[in-house]
Amino acid sequence: MAELFIDGNICTLCGKCIDVCPFNALEMKDEVSVNAACRMCGLCIKACPEKAIEIKETRKSVDKTKWNGFLVYAEFFDGKLHPVTIELIGISKKLAAKVNMPVFCLIAGYGVEQTAAELLEYGVDGVFVYDDERLRNFAVDSYANVLEKQINETKPSVVLIGGTSIGRSLAPRLSTRFRTGLTADCTTLDIKENSDLIQIRPAFGGNIMARIITPYTRPQFATVRYKVMDRAEKGTIKGKIFRKPVSDEMVDSSIEVLKIRKKESTVSITESDILVVAGQGVKDRDDLYMIIELAEKLGGEYAVTRPMVEKGWADYTRQIGLSGRTVKPKLIITCGVSGAIQFTSCMNAADTIVAINSDPKAPIFGIAHYGIVGDIYNIVPAFTRMLEGA
Amino acid sequence: MKIAVCIKQVPGIKDVDIDPKTGVLMRSGVRSKMNPYDLFAIETAMRLKTRMCAEVTALTMGPPQAESVIREAYMMGVDNGYILTDRKFAGSDVLATSYTLAEGLAKLGKFQLIICGKQTTDGDTAQVGPAMAEHLGIPHVSWVSKIVEIDESGIVVEQNMEESYEVVRIEYPCLITVNKDIYTPRLPSYVEMKKTGERPVNVLNYTSFDGKGAERFGLSGSPTQVEKVFRPENNPERVVWEGNDSENTEKLFNLLKEKKFI
Numbered sequence: 001m002a003e004l005f006i007d008g009n010i011c012t013l014c015g016k017c018i019d020v021c022p023f024n025a026l027e028m029k030d031e032v033s034v035n036a037a038c039r040m041c042g043l044c045i046k047a048c049p050e051k052a053i054e055i056k057e058t059r060k061s062v063d064k065t066k067w068n069g070f071l072v073y074a075e076f077f078d079g080k081l082h083p084v085t086i087e088l089i090g091i092s093k094k095l096a097a098k099v100n101m102p103v104f105c106l107i108a109g110y111g112v113e114q115t116a117a118e119l120l121e122y123g124v125d126g127v128f129v130y131d132d133e134r135l136r137n138f139a140v141d142s143y144a145n146v147l148e149k150q151i152n153e154t155k156p157s158v159v160l161i162g163g164t165s166i167g168r169s170l171a172p173r174l175s176t177r178f179r180t181g182l183t184a185d186c187t188t189l190d191i192k193e194n195s196d197l198i199q200i201r202p203a204f205g206g207n208i209m210a211r212i213i214t215p216y217t218r219p220q221f222a223t224v225r226y227k228v229m230d231r232a233e234k235g236t237i238k239g240k241i242f243r244k245p246v247s248d249e250m251v252d253s254s255i256e257v258l259k260i261r262k263k264e265s266t267v268s269i270t271e272s273d274i275l276v277v278a279g280q281g282v283k284d285r286d287d288l289y290m291i292i293e294l295a296e297k298l299g300g301e302y303a304v305t306r307p308m309v310e311k312g313w314a315d316y317t318r319q320i321g322l323s324g325r326t327v328k329p330k331l332i333i334t335c336g337v338s339g340a341i342q343f344t345s346c347m348n349a350a351d352t353i354v355a356i357n358s359d360p361k362a363p364i365f366g367i368a369h370y371g372i373v374g375d376i377y378n379i380v381p382a383f384t385r386m387l388e389g390a
Numbered sequence: 391m392k393i394a395v396c397i398k399q400v401p402g403i404k405d406v407d408i409d410p411k412t413g414v415l416m417r418s419g420v421r422s423k424m425n426p427y428d429l430f431a432i433e434t435a436m437r438l439k440t441r442m443c444a445e446v447t448a449l450t451m452g453p454p455q456a457e458s459v460i461r462e463a464y465m466m467g468v469d470n471g472y473i474l475t476d477r478k479f480a481g482s483d484v485l486a487t488s489y490t491l492a493e494g495l496a497k498l499g500k501f502q503l504i505i506c507g508k509q510t511t512d513g514d515t516a517q518v519g520p521a522m523a524e525h526l527g528i529p530h531v532s533w534v535s536k537i538v539e540i541d542e543s544g545i546v547v548e549q550n551m552e553e554s555y556e557v558v559r560i561e562y563p564c565l566i567t568v569n570k571d572i573y574t575p576r577l578p579s580y581v582e583m584k585k586t587g588e589r590p591v592n593v594l595n596y597t598s599f600d601g602k603g604a605e606r607f608g609l610s611g612s613p614t615q616v617e618k619v620f621r622p623e624n625n626p627e628r629v630v631w632e633g634n635d636s637e638n639t640e641k642l643f644n645l646l647k648e649k650k651f652i
Binding site: 003004023024025034035036037038039040041042055057059077078137138139140141144164165166168169170171172173175176177179180181182183184185198202203207208209210211212213214215216217253254255256257258259260261262263274298310316322323330331341342344345348352353354360365366367368369370371372373374375378379382383386387390 | 426452453454455475476477478479480481483484485488509511513514515516517518519520521523524525529530531532533546550551552553554555556557558559560561564570571605608609610612613614615616617618619620621622624625627628629630631632633635636638639640641642643645646647649651652
């Protein structure tokens, strides 16, 4: 059992812990007491001048040496490999080298042989192949069974899954099945000597990043979105293909895919080199046009922040952020975007970031390479006219 | 038919921040609200209630004041409401949260269909729905953008994937997470508010799960641990131009020309 413990014999009722608690979880009654709002962030422990507060933790860790290696889920859907897979191999190889672990891939689907062979070119130590007609369509229950079986055999320390529609549906089932931790949409990954994966992501719904570890259990699951990590380089082939059998029980699904309709080729903001982003500084739906025009003149695409989608001014396929897409363009110009972390964590890997905003205190200026404090209604149209003259 | 909707109270945007000088977490005055995606889950439940003569139960987990989201659900027409609240649930990560919610649902009876919003705006993980389904041993479909058909034994839904829409049939009992394009949520109604003002929000706590080991709940049941929270680093080499808009426009033009974007 783990809980926040306040030692009444030492506590002087000074109330400093109550002042620092961001969640209103501490109350002064006859003594300081903790309520259900506590998120165990530990700030009160640091704030207590008497050192009267501690988290009592009696959990034991699994034997971490029994879990070895990285397993990357190679997402194969609609006849092709999702490119996030190569990025996951990239980060896995980097981290695995630090702790001297192997990197494996698992690919499931129908007709995946050739893709599996291509994965070997990225220098992984092995690819587990589950190729079966009954895996032709994605059904979360069958795919979870396949991964479960391989995890039980391989006992990897870390399992990385793409933060895609499929990955984000699959990963929580698996982490729950293994009663272990899953950290979604990590923006930075590193590894400790004891094989604890250091997972960094925005947290608590505020302008805050959290460093998260899974210290007691294995495997450690994490999802990473497309365009966050660097792709693996091709190198000499050293690994092997392992063809794995698919049993009836594994593919006994209660989900039946009836029909698949391809989306009309929508513009993909993730693939564009230049993006111009409209934020809440754009006051009227019609004014969005000036952003679109600038994007066109620069030969790029326009994108938006979440409030613009919530207002119905733009399609969510154009949304950058944790509830939209992650982008990594060569140039991004944000117009009237304040820069909430749910947004910035999904675009701050861009090569050049230009921010235009009227509020000099806007957090977007913290991450922008070039910030312009000014009125987008003056700057954007004037800039577009200069481009026309160029 | 019995339908459950799982909802959450989330902070308003930028509710929590770190003081750049002291490094201490601060709270600002923005009020908590229902996770916006949950409104679509409640609306979906209400549409299916009409079609299937179903009974709809809303469940949330959080501090006692989170009961206001259940009140809001009542105002949208939900029949029953429960809040899971206990100090022992504090510090729950995805595994412990989904376990607690799943235990709560199991306690409240057999639901054919469980509906969640696709994700919350505070955690943004989209994990709790699928994790609950796993605890309950039932299948799930995420990112549902349309209900195509529903009958006594299952439901046909359209799933919005990155590059395609998939129409899938899933048998009860099952869980779906819904996108915002599914239906337009109704506004909380004054009439419903009048009608439900006296209706209690039922409370479930740790003692409601008699016999369940404490090690599965709260911090103890949470395999992930936040080691540290910090403010994102600022870019040290940033350039900021203030002052005259037209001069700055010209600077921007020259910069992008120099960098060969123009």
